[in-house]
Amino acid sequence: MREGLKIFKIGGGIIDDESQLRQFLRELAQVSGRKLLVHGGGKGASQMLRDLGIEPQMVQGRRITDAATLDIVTMFYAGKTNKQVVSLLQAEGVNALGLSGADGNVIQAVKRPVKDIDYGFVGDLPAHAVNAEFVGQLLEMHLMPVFCAITHDGVGQLLNTNADTIAGSLAQALAAQYEVELHFCFEKDGVLRDLNDEASVIPQITAAEYQQLKAEGVIAAGMVPKLDNAFAALEAGVERVVIENALRINEPVKTILCGF
């Protein structure tokens, strides 16, 4: 039987609020068994770009990662945020190890090809981007890997990469070795049936039910790419995907997605 592995992903909202971040990490320290964390970036990098007078490069409403922006996001994600998270986890007794994709060549990305838009130094993750064997070695050393959303291309270029994509790729790559639970942690208690009612958390959604909820318009907008991504992970062998409140990961209220 495969051993369990819980993969947690947190976004920028919680990183921007130090007291919430500390609360999440205290809860995370209580989670037993093998675990790893993927964190996105917060608003700090954008603020610093503005403070330094670097204008955001936007094309068709989407941000372009030029060289100056890559420098700043690398500093924030791989430097400030990653090391802050690791040191706070150490303080909670968790032997955390911070990683970018370049470290140990753990995630090798491909610079997004230029079609209509040149997104700049942005990395996409092909199949086999993740060195699952290395992550497994770290986990068996009782370390908790903490991934920031910076990868590399293997020939010396760092790349800004979507944190949800990193979490999904890690989950899929590690599913061969572990029974993986992928936890997307955000500011709500789960997937809501009614966006205006925080108590309307749907406890469980199967793939068939998800198609129906999408068709009915109950699940719409920003949740759709997140859940499409989640069900793709389930199809690729991830055991369970959980959508939950970052501040209440040890409480029972959450949405569990399952493939069947």
Add this chain to the structure above:
Amino acid sequence: MREGLKIFKIGGGIIDDESQLRQFLRELAQVSGRKLLVHGGGKGASQMLRDLGIEPQMVQGRRITDAATLDIVTMFYAGKTNKQVVSLLQAEGVNALGLSGADGNVIQAVKRPVKDIDYGFVGDLPAHAVNAEFVGQLLEMHLMPVFCAITHDGVGQLLNTNADTIAGSLAQALAAQYEVELHFCFEKDGVLRDLNDEASVIPQITAAEYQQLKAEGVIAAGMVPKLDNAFAALEAGVERVVIENALRINEPVKTILCGF
């Protein structure tokens, strides 16, 4: 018989010059056997502090690491520089892994006690600060650890720490397990007998000869703390200390310090 381990330390000068940094890393990739790297910071952090309008806090001519400064140096050393070095080493075929002291709790420092001056968030390294067992595990996984000069106190505080001190502490801690060579790489070919003659490199200096060279004033100023540190490492079991040009580590011209 203990296996060999080469520990290289580079300073800010080479980090500030990308073409020199790339040349050093290409040379480093050619060095065979177990190796690790410690890098200091460059001028980038100071420049960014100025760009952001953060005034350096100086007391009696020495810089104080206040919270804003710690944030910026963490971003530069652990983020930008460390990840750039790791990704360039990966491009050279070296499986590098970037580390701050917080990662894997590999170096646990103590915040410098406030006596006459409060240096702020600066870490000193007590005996047993280095988790040598963990570094050994990484080396036996054929990884090359790359340390930045940021440590932590184990209870959630990151600390700015002198890179020479980190290199010396690593060398001493790993000397029990490996036959350690500690390489201080800088812009000159070694210790010069005449500062105005780049060709006057002293090939070898014993502890007794060092005392004599100091007494004669041949070795003075900035080299004294560096060499005091180096001879302390030799006394603590480090096999050999090498002072050499960062761009010519694979050439024979260098100064070798030995304890006897």
